[in-house]
Amino acid sequence: MPDPLLRIGELARRTDLSPDLIRAWERRYDLLRPTRSDGGFRLYSADDISRLRLMQRYLALGIPTAQAAGLVHRVQTAAFDANPGVPPGDIRTALRVLRESLENFDDAPADRTLERLLGVFAPGAVLRDIILPYLRELGERWECGEATIAQEHFASSFLEGWMLTMARGWSRSGPYRAVLACAPGERHVLGLIAFGLALRDLGWRVTYLGADAPVRAVEYAADAVTAHVVVLSAALPGTFAAVSDEIRALARTHAVAVGGPGVAGNRSDWLASRTLPADPLVAAHALTAHEHTMSQSSGPQRSPVPAS
Ligand code: B12
Numbered sequence: 001m002p003d004p005l006l007r008i009g010e011l012a013r014r015t016d017l018s019p020d021l022i023r024a025w026e027r028r029y030d031l032l033r034p035t036r037s038d039g040g041f042r043l044y045s046a047d048d049i050s051r052l053r054l055m056q057r058y059l060a061l062g063i064p065t066a067q068a069a070g071l072v073h074r075v076q077t078a079a080f081d082a083n084p085g086v087p088p089g090d091i092r093t094a095l096r097v098l099r100e101s102l103e104n105f106d107d108a109p110a111d112r113t114l115e116r117l118l119g120v121f122a123p124g125a126v127l128r129d130i131i132l133p134y135l136r137e138l139g140e141r142w143e144c145g146e147a148t149i150a151q152e153h154f155a156s157s158f159l160e161g162w163m164l165t166m167a168r169g170w171s172r173s174g175p176y177r178a179v180l181a182c183a184p185g186e187r188h189v190l191g192l193i194a195f196g197l198a199l200r201d202l203g204w205r206v207t208y209l210g211a212d213a214p215v216r217a218v219e220y221a222a223d224a225v226t227a228h229v230v231v232l233s234a235a236l237p238g239t240f241a242a243v244s245d246e247i248r249a250l251a252r253t254h255a256v257a258v259g260g261p262g263v264a265g266n267r268s269d270w271l272a273s274r275t276l277p278a279d280p281l282v283a284a285h286a287l288t289a290h291e292h293t294m295s296q297s298s299g300p301q302r303s304p305v306p307a308s
Helices: 010-017 019-029 048-062 065-081 088-102 108-120 123-143 148-164 192-202 215-224 244-251 279-295
Strands: 176-182 204-210 229-233 254-260
Touching: 010 019, 010 048, 010 215, 019 048, 019 065, 019 176, 019 254, 048 065, 048 279, 065 192, 088 123, 088 148, 108 123, 108 148, 123 148, 123 192, 123 279, 148 192, 176 192, 176 215, 176 279, 192 204, 192 229, 204 215, 215 229, 215 244, 229 279, 244 254, 254 279
Parallel strands: 176 204, 176 229, 229 254
Antiparallel strands: none
16 A cells, blocks of 8 residues: 655654744755645655654754755665666566466566566666565555465565575675564564665675564674664564564664564654664665764764664
């Protein structure tokens, strides 16, 4: 389902900014991308929330407003510049092949198509323009009864395996280290793997713990690899609430960020301030920009909040 669109009052409430300040940033720095409702009201998306949170984050680091807005633009556009779009015709064909092959339990055509696309386009573009939209579309068709549980399980298992094959060796080189895990009880791993691939492409070493990871195990791995950041992910709305005390305890000693659809409905300001942008590619760029800023800042004290 597409993310719900918000009027400015709700956007202000979710970001703890005044509507006047949001409008001023929108006007002066072209920071937001609202669409219009039939009645002419501006409607904002999850991406706009991400941009405002990123802006708040940079301001909190003491970066002047115009420069902070420039950084927000740069993070957003860098994700696209590094992964130029797959042409619409190729996207349509690839989505058709994925649908027809995976939903008939025959993964060979899907495999060949994805291999061919990877030979031509950046991995991030293949993820953003084909794999993630297919998974979302399949999820929507499954929800309304047009795809069966068997088809959904077969397709998501194939794509999970395929993405993890792309990920081989992702823990081995790069200047920054991240530990990635689904929060306890959470088994939706696909968005987290996509995010990990995007981080790897930006030079991160990724230590991936997968589904349903106890917070103590995450902490153990983070200490073992001296992680710069721990990223926890959830798709279910109750996942983070169930372990919020443990995550807060972890955040006292480690930089912690959270992501995935399970963060969206969460009312905790504490979680909101640690929420990564919803788009995995943009989130990877935001985290990397943050890490650059932190490594250039003079003080020895690291910020406990890595992004947004
Ligand atoms: C595949 C799937 C599963 C698979 C997961 C397999 C796997 N290897 O991950 C399995 C079968 C395990 C599963 C199980 C369940 N599922 Co399920 N599942 C889905 C499904 C169909 C697709 C989810 C998915 O991976 N989408 C692809 C990802 C890439 O897209 P996305 O989730 O929209 O995420 C986007 C962003 O949020 C971002 N993102 C995602 N994660 C992250 C992480 C980071 C760090 C970042 C930066 C970004 C990011 O990337 C995406 C691109 O924009 C959805 C339906 C749907 N419409 O989403 C239901 C859905 C998520 N599942 C649901 C439910 C209820 C369950 C079960 C409880 C079902 C059951 N009764 O057992 C269990 C719970 C298991 C658990 N404890 O976690 C519900 C959740 C409803 C809710 N909001 O409460 C959904 C929405 C279906 C529904 N409408 O009922 N599920």
